[in-house]
Amino acid sequence: MTPFAELSTVDVDGAQIAYRRAGSGPTILLIHGIPTSSRLWDGVGAELAAGFDVIAPDMLGYGDSSKPLDRDVSISAQAELLSGLLEELGGGPATVVGHDIGGGAAQIMAVRDPDRLAALGLIDAVCFDSWPIPAMLALKRSAPLAGRLPEGWVTGALAQGISREVPEGPARDAMRDSLAAWDRDPDSLRAFFRNVEALDSRHTQAIAPELGEIAVPTHVVWGAADRFQKPEYATRLRDAIPGATLRMIDAGHFVPWARPAEVAAEVRELAGRAAQAG
Secondary structure, three states, X not given: OOOOOOEEEEEEOXXXXXEEEEOOOOEEEEEOOOOOOHHXXXXXXXXXXXXXXXXEEOOOOOOOOOOOOOOOOOHHHHHHHHHHHHHHHOOOOEEEEEXXXXXXXXXXXXXXOHHHXXXXXXXXXXXXXXXXXXXXXXXXXXXXXXXXXXXXXXXXXXXXXXXXXXXXOHHXXXXXXXXXXXXXOHHHHHHHHHHHHOXXXXXXXXXXXXXXXXXXXXXXXXXXXXOOOOOHHHHHHHHHOOOOEEEXXXXXXXXXXXXXXXXXXHHHHHHHHHHHHO
């Protein structure tokens, strides 16, 4: 599976944000989670670029974006940078689709910067108190060891932990490429642990009372066999947002890698609802 577009970079509030962009038409912003990158959207982006302006960034500290060790990388800070990215690129209002912690950032954008959104898509998204998951809490406790871990630790350890959620072949290659960004040098590994340490459900719990004020078309997509974000949170999230719909897919947590055509179809339908609403 090859990337749906080449990487470009843009300065957003003093940070270099890498992104992929292809197609033309209404804007769709695709936001990855942890520990992935814009490569999560290889298949989905390729499907959608035929009719949309598709933008998939690497969040700050991920992939090929800059990895500062002295900036806030919480999902609230990421949401602010993503709004800035849309402003810099002239995209929007956009159908904003987020996976995992990217879904948490998307919720924050919908609550705090609603004019940026035409629609909201949440795929196996962190929400309420659903996170951090136990594995990430364990990694938080390992953060002091970052300087003593062997070369290639992230690629090896995390790949072993999540590979059974990702189909063999091109999707698995994209997964390894995403993880390899953390193993380029010691600072990249430190950036990984900074992002792990920033995982905090207080950000989603703070906006939970305001989810009922989201007024754009919203669609929740969830892997029925997700081990990391439990499916019961899918219905809770749907019920919290007025008019939201839900589709369960036969997959685990990394639905965009496992079922790219199905995810693209769901996003396409959501964007269509946004066009009708507009």
